[in-house]
Amino acid sequence: MGSGPGGLQISYSLSRLGVRHAVISADESAGGMFRRWPFFQRLLSWTKPYAPFERGTREYERYDWNSLLPIEREHAALMTTIMDGSSYYPSRPEMERNLATFAERTGVAVRFGCRWTATRRDGDRWVLETTDGEFRCQVPVFAVGVSQPWRPQIPGIEDVPHYADTRPAETYAGRRVFIIGKENSGFELATGLLQWAKQIVLASPSPAKLSINTRSLVGVRARYVQPYEDHVLAGGVIVLDASIERIERREGHFHVHTRKADAASDLVFEVDDVIAATGFTSPIQDLPNLGVATVGRNKLPAQTPFWESSTVPGVYFGGTIHQASPGLRKHGIPSNSGGVNGHRYNGRILARHIAAKHFEVSPERPVISRAELVSFLLTEATNAPELWHQKAYLARVIVRDDKRGIVDDGVQPLQHVLDTGGANSVAITLEENAAGEIYPVLYTCRDGATSEHPLPTNALHDFRTSEHEKAVIAAVEGVLL
Amino acid sequence: MRSAPDDATETLAGLAIFADLSRPELERVAHSLEERYFAKDERVLREGLSGSAFYIILEGEAVVIAGTTRVNTLRRGDFFGEISVLLGEAPVADVVAVHPLRCLVLPGQLLQEFLQTNPRVCYRILVAEARKLANATRGRG
Numbered sequence: 001m002g003s004g005p006g007g008l009q010i011s012y013s014l015s016r017l018g019v020r021h022a023v024i025s026a027d028e029s030a031g032g033m034f035r036r037w038p039f040f041q042r043l044l045s046w047t048k049p050y051a052p053f054e055r056g057t058r059e060y061e062r063y064d065w066n067s068l069l070p071i072e073r074e075h076a077a078l079m080t081t082i083m084d085g086s087s088y089y090p091s092r093p094e095m096e097r098n099l100a101t102f103a104e105r106t107g108v109a110v111r112f113g114c115r116w117t118a119t120r121r122d123g124d125r126w127v128l129e130t131t132d133g134e135f136r137c138q139v140p141v142f143a144v145g146v147s148q149p150w151r152p153q154i155p156g157i158e159d160v161p162h163y164a165d166t167r168p169a170e171t172y173a174g175r176r177v178f179i180i181g182k183e184n185s186g187f188e189l190a191t192g193l194l195q196w197a198k199q200i201v202l203a204s205p206s207p208a209k210l211s212i213n214t215r216s217l218v219g220v221r222a223r224y225v226q227p228y229e230d231h232v233l234a235g236g237v238i239v240l241d242a243s244i245e246r247i248e249r250r251e252g253h254f255h256v257h258t259r260k261a262d263a264a265s266d267l268v269f270e271v272d273d274v275i276a277a278t279g280f281t282s283p284i285q286d287l288p289n290l291g292v293a294t295v296g297r298n299k300l301p302a303q304t305p306f307w308e309s310s311t312v313p314g315v316y317f318g319g320t321i322h323q324a325s326p327g328l329r330k331h332g333i334p335s336n337s338g339g340v341n342g343h344r345y346n347g348r349i350l351a352r353h354i355a356a357k358h359f360e361v362s363p364e365r366p367v368i369s370r371a372e373l374v375s376f377l378l379t380e381a382t383n384a385p386e387l388w389h390q391k392a393y394l395a396r397v398i399v400r401d402d403k404r405g406i407v408d409d410g411v412q413p414l415q416h417v418l419d420t421g422g423a424n425s426v427a428i429t430l431e432e433n434a435a436g437e438i439y440p441v442l443y444t445c446r447d448g449a450t451s452e453h454p455l456p457t458n459a460l461h462d463f464r465t466s467e468h469e470k471a472v473i474a475a476v477e478g479v480l481l
Numbered sequence: 482m483r484s485a486p487d488d489a490t491e492t493l494a495g496l497a498i499f500a501d502l503s504r505p506e507l508e509r510v511a512h513s514l515e516e517r518y519f520a521k522d523e524r525v526l527r528e529g530l531s532g533s534a535f536y537i538i539l540e541g542e543a544v545v546i547a548g549t550t551r552v553n554t555l556r557r558g559d560f561f562g563e564i565s566v567l568l569g570e571a572p573v574a575d576v577v578a579v580h581p582l583r584c585l586v587l588p589g590q591l592l593q594e595f596l597q598t599n600p601r602v603c604y605r606i607l608v609a610e611a612r613k614l615a616n617a618t619r620g621r622g
């Protein structure tokens with residue numbers, strides 16, 4: 001279900017593994033959320049036309065956050081062939097075209113205008129009721145996005161338009177605008193309204209986090225920080241840490257009652273417009289009634305490391321919903337599963353997992369020679385896009401196979417690797433500590449016991465040094481070698 | 482006065498370590514913690530693994546396993562993970578969910594600032610640590 005980047009990547013990868021499936025979507029064309037948003041028509045994920053690696057190579061993916069992942073080189077790095085190059089953030093229409101072109105060229109077939117409405121079990125099949133009849137399947141994958149407006153329970157918020165209902169920017173000309181929420185969507189709106197609004201207030205209970213401080217995609221992205229600079233330079237924008245107590249609609253304006261946590265002081269704002277940039281949830285319909293547990297304020301489905309419902313086996317999720325399968329979050333570093341750059345890799349792994357577990361399609365597992373092992377691991381740490389985009393979340397796994405020798409077991413969720421142990425194996429990830437140092441970590445599993453071996457960092461992020469080689473040999477000796 | 486507070490705020494208000502916080506403080510705390518769900522048998526804290534976090538149980542049950550021995554059972558309102566975070570060392574035990582578990586989580590590197598911003602929570606935690614230490618001492622004596 002779903003024809004956003006999540007659904008498209010999974011469908012493409014299933015096809016290449018030979019797994020028969022169908023894709024349905026409530027939309028009329030491919031692209032998902034990017035058919036409408038971001039509201040101000042430019043993405044917050046970049047694609048660098050010029051990078052240290054040639055476009056279309058695997059290594060180049062690290063610099064291109066927006067293209068989906070084909071096997072065929074001619075369909076790779078598609079975004080670069082579509083964007084006009086005026087910004088390294090593609091525009092929304094360019095992103096929509098990138099996704100639709102991928103679907104068209106790689107033959108992803110979607111039944112559009114078909115909305116899933118209800119779900120039930122029938123023996124070993126799932127039955128999906130839709131506006132276009134019933135579908136039966138062994139395995140459903142719900143890639144329905146996280147873009148349904150979500151509002152906290154604040155008295156009076158029913159009368160407040162959501163981000164989703166924002167009007168054209170010029171209609172805010174000369175008006176006082178109060179934005180509830182200090183995450184990217186709130187700051188995006190504030191940035192776009194800077195030249196229109198007479199006054200902008202951004203408020204929520206806890207201080208705004210900035211991505212350059214959190215060193216992750218959690219936090220307001222640099223390109224939306226302008227309102228914050230306006231605030232600290234006392235230019236007129238107000239960024240307030242306070243809870244919103246209630247909102248009263250008056251004739252032609254609103255009164256917003258706020259309270260600061262520390263001073264317990266109250267402030268009331270009289271404004272012309274209020275916008276709830278309070279986040280989004282996922283339209284998972286009746287799944288909670290079937291036992292699918294949800295988590296967090298916005299109630300996303302709780303998932304296993306392989307993006308299966310934690311409580312209802314056989315129900316899988318795709319795309320940005322993967323943000324609710326957070327992995328280990330070592331040193332607090334979140335996954336990038338909410339963005340295309342992260343969930344596109346999860347999608348490929350999920351397809352492989354479903355193919356192996358439910359359809360007996362064994363993925364390819366190439367042999368690695370003993371002589372190549374160390375350089376293979378360090379080259380992965382230096383260049384593998386999966387590891388760079390999904391730190392401490394996805395790992396390259398190498399196992400010792402009694403018959404075949406040293407075998408590349410592909411990229412897998414790190415948490416899964418640590419929880420299963422078993423065979424003698426090594427997994428390599430990239431991680432980041434609280435000091436902001438990025439370094440590779442090897443996890444070795446020997447006779448069922450797992451240990452962690454952090455390798456040194458490197459100022460240029462190139463881990464192919466003799467120091468690193470020695471550390472790898474010391475760690476894998478007796479496990480693989 | 483607020484008539485319909487957030488679920489999250491309401492839940493926090495019911496936990497002993499947050500008992501002294503005002504509503505706006507609770508709301509600020511609710512926004513700085515993340516909720517996580519752990520299925521039965523899932524590991525929450527891993528012995529020997531760096532970069533762990535501080536956890537507060539909202540619902541469910543977990544056990545602390547040192548080596549192969551169950552040393553403690555944790556329930557709603559209990560917290561764990563703070564020792565390894567405060568000492569900057571990897572956990573010396575596993576914590577495993579024995580019933581589906583909901584926790585609030587704070588990444589390790591944010592704990593110091595969190596405790597300094599919320600001295601009343603810090604005090605409650607200190608009292609709980611004192612109790613644990615007293616029980617352990619008594620156990621040994």
Ligand SMILES: Cc1cc2nc3c(=O)[nH]c(=O)nc-3n(C[C@H](O)[C@H](O)[C@H](O)COP(=O)(O)OP(=O)(O)OC[C@H]3O[C@@H](n4cnc5c(N)ncnc54)[C@H](O)[C@@H]3O)c2cc1C
Nearest residue numbers: 002003004005006026032033043044116144145319320340
């Ligand atoms: C305001 C905003 C801006 C963002 N900007 C970026 C960005 O710049 N870069 C980035 O990488 N990420 C961004 N994201 C995250 C973004 O949502 C994801 O990366 C991406 O769009 C998610 O893809 P998806 O396929 O999971 O979901 P979506 O793109 O949301 O697609 C969901 C699909 O499911 C379908 N669907 C939903 N319900 C049903 C149903 N009942 N029956 C049938 N079909 C259904 C929809 O029609 C749609 O086709 C942003 C998110 C938001 C909210």
